[in-house]
Amino acid sequence: MDLSFLLAGAGKTMTSFFSMTYLFVFLPVCLIVYAITPKKAKKYVLLAESLLFFWLVSGVLVAYLLLSAVSIMCLGLLIGKLQEKQRAAVKELPKEEKKAVKQEFIKKQRAVVFLGVLIHIGLLLVLKYSGFFLGNINTLLAAFNCPVEMYVPSFAMPIGISFFSLQALSYIVDVYHGLVKPDKNFARLLLFLSFFPQIVEGPICRYGQTASQLWEVGSIKYRNLTFGLQRILYGMMKKLVIADRLDPLVKKVFDEPNSFDGGVIILAAVCYTVQLYMDFSGSMDAVLGTAEIFGIRLPENFERPFFSRSVSEFWKRWHITLGAWFKDYIFFPVTSAKRMKNLTSSARKKLGNHFGPLVAGGIALFCVWICNGLWHGAGWNFIFFGMYHFVLILSGNIITPASKKVLQKLHINASGLGYRVFQIIRTTILVIIGELFFRANGVGSGMELFGRIFTDLSFRSFDEFLLPRLGVDIFDLSICGVTLLIVFAVSIINEKGVCIRETLAKRNIVFRWCVLYMLILFIVVFGAYSFGYIPVDPMYAQF
Amino acid sequence: MKETIKNTFKGILFTLILLALLWSVSWIFIPRNNTQDDWKYDYTANGFLAEPDNSLDVLFLGDSEVFSSINPVRIWDSYGITSYCCSTGKQRLWYTLEYLYDFYKNQSPRVVVLETDLILKYFSIDDLILHAPEHYLPVLRYHDRWKKFSFDEVFRTPQYTYIDDYKGYHFYSDIDAADEEGYMEKTDERAYISKMNRLYLNAILSCCNRNGSKLILLSTPSTKNWNMKKHNRTQQLSEELGIDYIDMNMPEYSVDIDWSKDTKDKGDHLNYYGAVKVTDAIGEYLNSLGILSDHRNEKGYAHWKDSLDKLKSDVKNKLKTEYVSAETKKNQKDKEVPENG
Numbered sequence: 001m002d003l004s005f006l007l008a009g010a011g012k013t014m015t016s017f018f019s020m021t022y023l024f025v026f027l028p029v030c031l032i033v034y035a036i037t038p039k040k041a042k043k044y045v046l047l048a049e050s051l052l053f054f055w056l057v058s059g060v061l062v063a064y065l066l067l068s069a070v071s072i073m074c075l076g077l078l079i080g081k082l083q084e085k086q087r088a089a090v091k092e093l094p095k096e097e098k099k100a101v102k103q104e105f106i107k108k109q110r111a112v113v114f115l116g117v118l119i120h121i122g123l124l125l126v127l128k129y130s131g132f133f134l135g136n137i138n139t140l141l142a143a144f145n146c147p148v149e150m151y152v153p154s155f156a157m158p159i160g161i162s163f164f165s166l167q168a169l170s171y172i173v174d175v176y177h178g179l180v181k182p183d184k185n186f187a188r189l190l191l192f193l194s195f196f197p198q199i200v201e202g203p204i205c206r207y208g209q210t211a212s213q214l215w216e217v218g219s220i221k222y223r224n225l226t227f228g229l230q231r232i233l234y235g236m237m238k239k240l241v242i243a244d245r246l247d248p249l250v251k252k253v254f255d256e257p258n259s260f261d262g263g264v265i266i267l268a269a270v271c272y273t274v275q276l277y278m279d280f281s282g283s284m285d286a287v288l289g290t291a292e293i294f295g296i297r298l299p300e301n302f303e304r305p306f307f308s309r310s311v312s313e314f315w316k317r318w319h320i321t322l323g324a325w326f327k328d329y330i331f332f333p334v335t336s337a338k339r340m341k342n343l344t345s346s347a348r349k350k351l352g353n354h355f356g357p358l359v360a361g362g363i364a365l366f367c368v369w370i371c372n373g374l375w376h377g378a379g380w381n382f383i384f385f386g387m388y389h390f391v392l393i394l395s396g397n398i399i400t401p402a403s404k405k406v407l408q409k410l411h412i413n414a415s416g417l418g419y420r421v422f423q424i425i426r427t428t429i430l431v432i433i434g435e436l437f438f439r440a441n442g443v444g445s446g447m448e449l450f451g452r453i454f455t456d457l458s459f460r461s462f463d464e465f466l467l468p469r470l471g472v473d474i475f476d477l478s479i480c481g482v483t484l485l486i487v488f489a490v491s492i493i494n495e496k497g498v499c500i501r502e503t504l505a506k507r508n509i510v511f512r513w514c515v516l517y518m519l520i521l522f523i524v525v526f527g528a529y530s531f532g533y534i535p536v537d538p539m540y541a542q543f
Numbered sequence: 544m545k546e547t548i549k550n551t552f553k554g555i556l557f558t559l560i561l562l563a564l565l566w567s568v569s570w571i572f573i574p575r576n577n578t579q580d581d582w583k584y585d586y587t588a589n590g591f592l593a594e595p596d597n598s599l600d601v602l603f604l605g606d607s608e609v610f611s612s613i614n615p616v617r618i619w620d621s622y623g624i625t626s627y628c629c630s631t632g633k634q635r636l637w638y639t640l641e642y643l644y645d646f647y648k649n650q651s652p653r654v655v656v657l658e659t660d661l662i663l664k665y666f667s668i669d670d671l672i673l674h675a676p677e678h679y680l681p682v683l684r685y686h687d688r689w690k691k692f693s694f695d696e697v698f699r700t701p702q703y704t705y706i707d708d709y710k711g712y713h714f715y716s717d718i719d720a721a722d723e724e725g726y727m728e729k730t731d732e733r734a735y736i737s738k739m740n741r742l743y744l745n746a747i748l749s750c751c752n753r754n755g756s757k758l759i760l761l762s763t764p765s766t767k768n769w770n771m772k773k774h775n776r777t778q779q780l781s782e783e784l785g786i787d788y789i790d791m792n793m794p795e796y797s798v799d800i801d802w803s804k805d806t807k808d809k810g811d812h813l814n815y816y817g818a819v820k821v822t823d824a825i826g827e828y829l830n831s832l833g834i835l836s837d838h839r840n841e842k843g844y845a846h847w848k849d850s851l852d853k854l855k856s857d858v859k860n861k862l863k864t865e866y867v868s869a870e871t872k873k874n875q876k877d878k879e880v881p882e883n884g
Contacts, residue, residue, distance in 0.1 A: 013669040020672035222550045475690040513557060517564055524565065525572075525686045530673060531584045532687055 015057050015159055015200050015541045017232075017286035018239050026053065030196075031293065035220050042217050046195070046294065047187055053196035054159075061158035068120065069190040072168045073183065075116045076175045080182030082109050109176055116172040120165040127155045128162070132378030159541060160199040162375060166325050167193055171207040173329055180207050188215045197290040201283050201540040203301045203321040213296050220293060227501050228293035233519055234490075235285025240527035241483045243279035244536045246271045247528075248471030254439050257448045262457035264466065265449050269436040274484065276435060277305070279539045280319070304491045309423035311392045311430055322375070326368045334364035354401055362394050369393075376438070381446055385438045392430060479526050565680045572685040575696050578705040583687065585631040590707030591646060594627070595843055599650045600835050601626035602756075603711070604642060604747075605658025606634040611812035612658075612763040615710035616850045617819065618826040621869040623837030625847065626829075628711030630658070635666040636743035637674055643747060644678075647754050653834050655751050656825070659762045659777045659790075660769070662744060663734050671739070708850045714815060716861045721802040721810025726766040727792055733776040748784055757834070762790040763821055764800045766810030789828060791821060798824050815862065823869045 014022045030049045037045045055062045086105035090098045125133075134152045141148055171192070174180045183189045192211040193199075253260055253268035260268070281302045291298045305318035315323050334340060340360040348356030373386020407414050433450070440446030467473050493500055504512055529535070574581040577589045587610070591599060601624060603609050609630030618624050627650075629642040639661060646652065677684040751758040760781050762769055769792045781788035791798045798820050802810060805817030813821060829835055838844045855866040867875075 013667050020669045021667070024672050025668070222546070473690070513560070516557075517561065520561060521564065521568065524682060525568075525689050527686070530677070530684055530686070535669075 013535075014053065016535070016538050017197070017200070017283055017290070018236050019535070023232075026056075027290065031220065034294070039218065042219075043191065043215050044187065046214065046217055047191045050191060050194040050196040050199070054194055054199055057200070058158040058160075061156060064123065064158045064161060065164060065194055066190070068123075068164060068168045069186065069193050071119050072116060072171050072193075073186050073189050075112050075172055076182035076189075077184065078112050079109050079172070079175045082112070083178070113172055113176050117169060120169050124161065124165055127157045129374070129378045130155070160201070163202045163204055164193050164199060166204050166322075166329075167206075170204070170325060170329060174207055180211075183207070183211070185215075191215065195291070195296075197287045198298060201280070201287065201538055202319075203284065203287070203299050204325050205298060205321065209299055210296065217294055217296065221295060223505070224295050225293050226505075228289040228291075230501050230504075230516070231289030231292060232286045233516070233523065235282040235289065236527075237483065237519065237523050238278040238282030238285065238487060239538075240523055240529055242480050242487075243275045243282060243539075244528040244533065245472070245476050245480055246275040247534075247536045250275055250439070252470050254441065254445075254449070257440070257445045257452075260452075261459070261461050262453040262455070263459040264461050264470075265436075265453055269432050269439075269449075272439045273432045273435045274480070276439075276539055277302075277318075278487070279536070283538050283540065304495055306428055306431075307424060307491070307495060308427050309420060310396055310427055311389060312396055314427055314431055315389070315393075322372070326372055330368050330371055331364045334367050335360050340364070355398070358394070358397055361397070365394055366390055380443045381437050381440055384443050384446065385434055388434050388437060392434075476528075483526070562680070565682055569680055569682040569685075571692070571697055572682045572688045573701060574685060574688065575699050575701050576705065577703040581688075581691070582705075586705065587707045587709070587711050587713070588629045588631050588642070589703075590705055590711060591627045591629060591650065592703040593706045594650070596649045597651050598838075598843065599625050599627045599646075600652055600838075601654045601656065601829060602643070602646050602650070602652040603628040603630060603656045603658070603761075604634075604639045605630045605761075606661045606664075607632045607812060608660045608763045608765055608768060609658045610711055610713045611715055611807070611814075612818050612821045613656075613825060614712040614818050614822045614854070616708075616712065616847070616854045617822045617869065618829065619839070619847045620851050620854075621823070621826045622830045622835070623839035624826070624829055624835045625838055625844070626710065630711060634661050635664060635670060636661060636740055636747070637666060637671055640743055640746055640750070641678060643750050647750070651754070652756050654759060654829060654832065655747075655756045656759045656761050657747065659760050659773070659788075660765070662740060662760070662780070663736050663773055663776060664740075665737060666739065668739075706846060708853045710850065712818070714854075714857055714861070715807040715812065715818075716815055717807040718804050718814060718816075719806060719808050720804065721766045721806045723766055723802050723810075725770075726802075726810070727769070727771050727774070730771045731775065732772045733779060734770075734772040736776055736780070744780065744784070748786065757832070758786050760786060760788040761825065762788075762792055764791050764798060764805075764813065764817065766802060766806075768811065789825070791824060796824060815858070819867075819872075823872065826869060 013019045014026060016022065034042060034045050034049070051062065054065055058065075082105055086102060089101050089105070093101060131152050131154055134150050138149050138152065141150075171180070171189070175182050188211055191214045192205070192207055195210070195214055198205060250268055250272045253264060254272070257265075284301045288298050288300070299321055301320050301322075303317040303320065305314050308314035308317055335344075340363065343363075344357050344360045347359040350356070351359070369386040369390035370383065371386075372389070373382045373384070376382045376385065404414075407419075412419055436449055437443070437446035440449055467477075490500060504515060576582070577586060577592045579586045582589055601615075601618075603613050603615070603626060605628075607630065610628050613626075613628055615626040615628060618626055627646075629646060631638065639657070643655065674684070748758055760777060762774065762777065769790075774790050774792065777790070778788060789796060791800075800806075800813070800817055800820060805813055805820065807814035838847070858864060858866040
């Protein structure tokens, strides 16, 4: 009997939450099994379903997840023990001795945290980045005519390692900071790491946000079921109607950077940005919708990012949980380090209250963006992408006083609609440029594409042969445009704080069902699936 | 409890109305003809829909190996046997079964030839879940026809008018030599066949048996797609199922493919020259079964003569040579033997 499927996993297509197997087999079966399970056992069923899902998509690599869970449980308990000992030790001591003893214990706790970082980041470095680093070392050695060539290994990576590793680390650091108590319950900790809707593409949750919710799950409520399914449908529309339909165009232009003029490259860069947003936010709708069915509220990952007025604001609205993770676990620790504090106070004296803190802040920002770039992938274009945003955000901070003065002199109302629209358009253009480098096949290719926008900015390719060459037609672009208008309208309504699903729930059943049937038919008819289309893997699953 | 029953009822009702809706709108999207314009994908394979009822005696099923290797017009020219290639690129068994069902609606083939390249090719459950309901809810397959939507069509019943000149065969004139290294290297190992594929193969056999057709397995020559492991597995399957199996990659069938000029893409597919050899061999085999009639002098088959004329003209224009029929070729060969001998 062939048992190789046990090692390989038997449901690799399920990495997409819009795959048929996930939507019509795995999820319904999970919900039914969950629904008929007695309340006390529901959490265990949820854990079993999560592990089953992870095994289906990653096979034997589920071992990494288990290793991560075991390590954070042990390390968390160790930190907890040290904290208890510290409390007991300093209790009876005079005030002047307390500090020294406390420092001693903090040192030990930090060593445990460091071990956790070493395990998780070390694993990531080996599995995800070793090929990239060693490849670059080989290039460097070859450039100096060094006859040595290092072996470049290639490892199978479990799906979602970049996501669950960050969750695991946040738990250890939160225990260290006393934000959460060390968990003695291995099953709860494992469920926190492995909850199946979030394991592939996030959101990156904190233990305090989801662990107890997951462990105290209750019955499926009709309202949660309908709300969750509605959100999944909305995400499906974004992914199938827009993102997947634009894929051939984006692929063609980015794979052949020398074949198109600047006009087509601008079109492709815009389309890729739209595709990425629709793909990732659509998948997030499916993730959050699925969690909602179980009655679990996961943190939002998107808050209408293209309404942002600055690049800095954009990153507070785009992949929110990743940005928040970097802010809490890299930016703040770096800026609050003793040396950085000293640097800030001395810089403040020399450069003033605005520019002074920017020195240490800039260093921390650099660390954040180099990590952000690398987190997305082991490639120079991702590092470039990170540095591009670092420069934009830092320079935005530097020129703030000057731009305020310019606005005052020109009598421009910074809160007026016209200026707000200008800021939004400017931010969108800057984001699109960043995404162009992000998608390009290497920095060289990105430079080539970006350069052509200036050196070959013509629209001569825009003839009747262009769209067939790009693998799309005018109908594809038109339906993407119409669907984007729907998403835009929904975004405006959401921005005003109105929840469409709540509003819909208050209407009569006939109206409600008509809206849902229209949405389903819209996806069925205009979705890019079945004949003539190649299924597109979720874009963030590869990170 | 009452609330649960009420909500379950609502869910069932919602689903039933949705299915009814999808079934109703399907009518709008069904192609109204089998022309390239109406049937965007695989229109040559669907050319059989316009053929006169019960006029096709042999059905060839399979992926691109079929439409590049078997030329039904040449078989007609040699033996008067009418056949059709319902073959599509990257065809999988679930799709093959659908073609078989559709074919039986208007045709009664005596022989069904299944090319084996797809028998061992994996298809995911995802494919199955996506495509299985398409048979009942065609909107799922033809939804992309919204791009061609016209109100006139909504009230028009489908009428199939496109007859494929080549009966599903694709004429390839390119030559790109293959590397034969490792091709059909001997081994006792057998390639893997999934349970799903096995299930579908059984379903195809049952369908053929129900309709009184003889099922034959055929492996067309391909250095890229075929090997000894696959042969061993297919041989075993054919024995288990009790059906004939012809592997033209094996020396005993002496198809004599010249891999330096009979392939169009380095051994992946055959070109016209390769197809002539395979077609002549399979034609001879079909004729030897003794169950297929010669329709060459029968009424209602005139369009086959037109197809043959087109083939001759294409050979002349594309290959700058004269069309050589199987009979002529055989005579030439027979003459060569004593001279060489």
